[in-house]
Amino acid sequence: MSNFKRYDDRTHAARDLADAIANTLREAIAERGGASLVVCGGSSPIELFEYLSQAELDWSQVVVVPSDERWVPADDAQSNERMLRDTLLTGRAADAMFVSLYRPTDTPAEAVSDVEGALLDIPTPFDVVLLGMGSDGHTASLFPDDPNIERALASKARVIPADVGPPARMSLGPAYLRAARRIDILVFGDDKKRVHDEAVQPGPLAALPVRSVLNTTDPIPTVHWAE
Secondary structure, X not given: OOEEEEOOOHHHHHHHHHHHHHHHHHHHHHHHOOEEEEEXXXXXXXXXXXXXXXXXXXXXXXXXXXXXXXXXXXXXXXXXXXXHHHHOOOHHHHHOEEOOOOOOOOOHHHHHHHHHHHHOOOOOOEOEEEEOOOOOOOEOOEOOOOOOHHHHHHOOOOEEEEOOOOOOEEEEOHHHHHOXXXXXXXXXXXXXXXXXXXXXOOOOOOOOOOHHHHOOOOOOOEEEEEO
């Protein structure tokens, strides 16, 4: 069962979580000489990223990885990488190292080995994994309507092509995402709160793939919610 934090508003949630993530990154750098941060896309974390990008820490020792990516060039408006470069990898955080999941191939499946190779040098467990959740219960690009979702959720692979779209997507695998010292899930709105409340109950993972992370016990995830 995950921890659940309720905030008065979304700005409070963004500031509080940005501070907490920055503290975790500082501790990791002090203890191990570097830190790793996995971050979700979408609109929910944008304000959080704007706060986090100004955090005082040695960003040159931080590796940032998106949890998933749409199969579009990095300058496309739909690209998570573009959003991250515009909102997180600015200011002080511009010094962070970014590992892209996108490659200029026709399909994500053609790029799996190359992307996995780029991830090999990042030690696990990750220091922080920040995820979102869709109103359909997806997280990263693990969607309930993906015909291969059961196989994806059982996979130990670092990256998994998602059979959804268009556009197609590449996702970090659930086992790879769970290999973390800290997992945070940012959830906004009453509709997603209802999905969360269902997802923490027993049920098939494929119906609500966010269950594959919410039910992690080591570490216990923290859900950050505001209306």
